Amino acid sequence: MKLTWALTEIQIALANSRGIANYWFSFGDSYTSTGFVSDGIQPSPESPLGNPPFPGMTTTGGTNWIDQCTVKYNKSLVLTYNYAYPGATIDNALVNTGAKSMTDQVNEFLGSIGSSQSVPWTGENTLFSFWIGINDIGNTYSEPGSRDAFSDTLLWAYFNLVEKNAGARNFLFINVPPVNRSPMMMSNGAAERAQEAAVIAGYNAKLARRVQWLLGNNTAVKTWLWDSHTAFAAILNDPRAYGFVDNTTFGQPNAFWGDNYHPSSTAHELCAQNIANILNATIW
Structure with missing residues (x-):
C-alpha cells in the first residue's frame, strides 16, 4: 500500500514557529549517502537534510530512500544528519575500502553533535539508523576462512558502535539486500x-539476533529491522508486478537498478x- 502523507508548507511553518522537530542520525554506505558533511550547512525546517541541497549526491541521480522518508513519507518535521558515505564498511580495520567507515562516521558524530x-536531540525525539554490510560482504565473501565467524567479528564491531551512542533510544536497522543478484x-x-x-x-540472520539481543538487554530501547533482502527479492522475482521492465536492466526508465x-x-x-510503514506511530 502506497503511503500518501507528506510534510506540507503549513506543517513546516508551524513546527518552525513552535520549535518542534524530530532528529535522525543516519550511518551507512552508498545505498544511503547523500553527500552530507558535518561542517556544512546544517539541517533546518527549510532544508531538512542540510547539505548538499535536497536531494544531495546519491547513487540514483535523484532521490534515495532517506531523502524520501525525510521530506515525503513523514508526518512531522524531521531534520536528518546523514553521515553515510559511499563505499563504507563497518570498520576499515576489518574490511578496508579506503572510504569513511561506519566507525569513522559514528566517531565524527560523537565528536561533534x-x-x-x-542540536536539542533526546532519546525520545531521535532516530538512529544503520544500513551497512553490503561492502563488507562484497569484498570478503570469497576469502578463505570461516565466513560465518567473520560475520560475528563484523557484528561485534557493528554493535559496539551502536552502543557508543549514549542516550539513543530509537534504532532502525536494515539488513543486506540480495546484491548477489545485481547486474x-x-x-x-x-x-x-x-x-x-x-x-x-x-x-542477516546474525544481525536479526543481535537486534533482538539489544532490545532484550535495554528496556528503554525501541528497535525496528527492515528486511531489505526480502523486499528486494520479491521485486526481483516478479519485477513487472512492481512496474519494472525486468530484474537486470539498469540506468533506464522503469529499471529497478540505477x-x-x-x-x-x-x-x-x-x-x-x-x-515509513514500519516506523509508523513512532517519532514519525
Whole structure:
C-alpha cells in the first residue's frame, strides 16, 4: 500500500514557529549517502537534510530512500544528519575500502553533535539508523576462512558502535539486500553468486539476533529491522508486478537498478514506503 502523507508548507511553518522537530542520525554506505558533511550547512525546517541541497549526491541521480522518508513519507518535521558515505564498511580495520567507515562516521558524530548542545536531540525525539554490510560482504565473501565467524567479528564491531551512542533510544536497522543478484554480480558464475548469497543470509540472520539481543538487554530501547533482502527479492522475482521492465536492466526508465550495483530512485521510493510503514506511530 502506497503511503500518501507528506510534510506540507503549513506543517513546516508551524513546527518552525513552535520549535518542534524530530532528529535522525543516519550511518551507512552508498545505498544511503547523500553527500552530507558535518561542517556544512546544517539541517533546518527549510532544508531538512542540510547539505548538499535536497536531494544531495546519491547513487540514483535523484532521490534515495532517506531523502524520501525525510521530506515525503513523514508526518512531522524531521531534520536528518546523514553521515553515510559511499563505499563504507563497518570498520576499515576489518574490511578496508579506503572510504569513511561506519566507525569513522559514528566517531565524527560523537565528536561533534553527539557531544554538544547545538542540536536539542533526546532519546525520545531521535532516530538512529544503520544500513551497512553490503561492502563488507562484497569484498570478503570469497576469502578463505570461516565466513560465518567473520560475520560475528563484523557484528561485534557493528554493535559496539551502536552502543557508543549514549542516550539513543530509537534504532532502525536494515539488513543486506540480495546484491548477489545485481547486474554487476550476475556476470559471475552461479557457484560464486550462491557463495555470496549464503554469506549474506548468514550475516542477516546474525544481525536479526543481535537486534533482538539489544532490545532484550535495554528496556528503554525501541528497535525496528527492515528486511531489505526480502523486499528486494520479491521485486526481483516478479519485477513487472512492481512496474519494472525486468530484474537486470539498469540506468533506464522503469529499471529497478540505477546502475549495475545500486537501485534506481523508483526502487528507493518503494524502500522508503516500506520503511515509513514500519516506523509508523513512532517519532514519525
